[in-house]
Amino acid sequence: MRRFTRALVTAALATTVVAGTAGWASGTAQQAVTGAPVGAEVWRRDGLPDPERTSPADVAAFFDGLSPARRQELVRAHPSVVGNLDGVPPRLRYQANARTLDGQFAGQQVLAADPRGRGQVALVYGDLTAAAHVAVVVPGSDIDAGNVRPLTDMAEALRRATHGRTAVIAWAGYTTPVGVGVDAASGDLAEAGAERLARLTDGLAATRAAGAAEPSLFCHSYGSVVCGLAAHQLKAKDLVVFGSPGMRAASVGALGTDARVWAAKDPTDWIDRIPNVRFAGLGHGADPTDPEFGARRVPADDARGHNGYFAPGTQSLRTFAAIAQGDVR
Known part of the structure; x- marks a missing residue:
C-alpha cells in the first residue's frame, strides 16, 4: 500500500512538471539536429x-x-x-x-555554424588554442542562432570576470527546447546535445597544447541536463550547473565523472518550484544543490531570477570566474 501511495504521489508530481503553474505546457515540440x-x-x-x-x-x-x-x-x-x-x-x-x-x-570567431532547424552556432571569445584556461557555457531553452544574445551575454560576462585570461565558448551547439513544454521536461533533446558536447570537449583536447587544462563547463537550466547526460564522456575539469531542473542522476557519483561538480541556485529562481522527480521519462531527478546530491555549492544569494547568475558583482559570477581559472580547490 505504501509503495502504491508513493507511485501516485510521483505521478501527481510528474503531472505538475508538465502542466503546473510554472508553465510547463507552453512549449512547442522540436526535432533534434x-x-x-x-x-x-x-x-x-x-x-x-x-x-x-x-x-x-x-x-x-x-x-x-x-x-x-x-x-x-x-x-x-x-x-x-x-x-x-x-x-x-x-x-x-x-x-x-x-x-x-x-x-x-x-x-566574430565562429567555431560552429549549422543552418539546419533553428540554427546552431558556437562563438569563441579569446584565443582558444593558447589560453591557459577555457570555459564553455551551455545554455537552456530558447537559445539558437537567431536568439543567441542571452548566451553571449553570459560568455562575455565570464570572460570579463576573468580579466580576459580565460577563453570562453558560447556553445549553442544543440537543439534546445522552445519554452517549457514537454521537450523541456524530457531528456530527448538533451541526449542528442550530450553527444555533440562530448565531441566538442574531445576536439578541444585534440587541438590544444599537450598538458593544457581541461575546460570548465557552465551549464544553465536545461543545459545542465545536457551536461549531466554527457558527464561520463566529457573531458572537463569542472561541471558547474545553475538554475538546474536536475541532471538525470541521483548524485555526483552517479554522473560517472572525475570532474568537480558545482551547483548554484538563487532563492528567487523559479526553477525551485519545479518538482525534482523522474516519471515515465519526464522530469530530471534530484536537485543538484541538495546537500545529499554531493555537489560543491556556489553562493548565489545575491543573484536574481533564473537568468541572473552572471550579473556583475554577484557572488555567483565571482565564484564562476575563480572556478574557470582554477583558483578554488
Whole structure:
C-alpha cells in the first residue's frame, strides 16, 4: 500500500512538471539536429575522413599531416564541413564559417555554424588554442542562432570576470527546447546535445597544447541536463550547473565523472518550484544543490531570477570566474 501511495504521489508530481503553474505546457515540440555536418556527402566522395566515424583526435591528426596549402583548399572546397568538424584547428574553422555565414556574426570567431532547424552556432571569445584556461557555457531553452544574445551575454560576462585570461565558448551547439513544454521536461533533446558536447570537449583536447587544462563547463537550466547526460564522456575539469531542473542522476557519483561538480541556485529562481522527480521519462531527478546530491555549492544569494547568475558583482559570477581559472580547490 505504501509503495502504491508513493507511485501516485510521483505521478501527481510528474503531472505538475508538465502542466503546473510554472508553465510547463507552453512549449512547442522540436526535432533534434544530429548527424554529420551539411556537405558531408561531397566531403566523403572526395575521399576525406568520415565526419561521423572519425574521432576528433583522428581529425586533428589528419589536419596536422596536411600542408598549409592543402588546408586552405579544404576550407574553400568544403567550408560547411571544415567549419563544424571537431578536431579541426580553430582558426581554420573560423575561416570556413566566415565563408558560409555571408556576413552573419561578422568579425566574430565562429567555431560552429549549422543552418539546419533553428540554427546552431558556437562563438569563441579569446584565443582558444593558447589560453591557459577555457570555459564553455551551455545554455537552456530558447537559445539558437537567431536568439543567441542571452548566451553571449553570459560568455562575455565570464570572460570579463576573468580579466580576459580565460577563453570562453558560447556553445549553442544543440537543439534546445522552445519554452517549457514537454521537450523541456524530457531528456530527448538533451541526449542528442550530450553527444555533440562530448565531441566538442574531445576536439578541444585534440587541438590544444599537450598538458593544457581541461575546460570548465557552465551549464544553465536545461543545459545542465545536457551536461549531466554527457558527464561520463566529457573531458572537463569542472561541471558547474545553475538554475538546474536536475541532471538525470541521483548524485555526483552517479554522473560517472572525475570532474568537480558545482551547483548554484538563487532563492528567487523559479526553477525551485519545479518538482525534482523522474516519471515515465519526464522530469530530471534530484536537485543538484541538495546537500545529499554531493555537489560543491556556489553562493548565489545575491543573484536574481533564473537568468541572473552572471550579473556583475554577484557572488555567483565571482565564484564562476575563480572556478574557470582554477583558483578554488
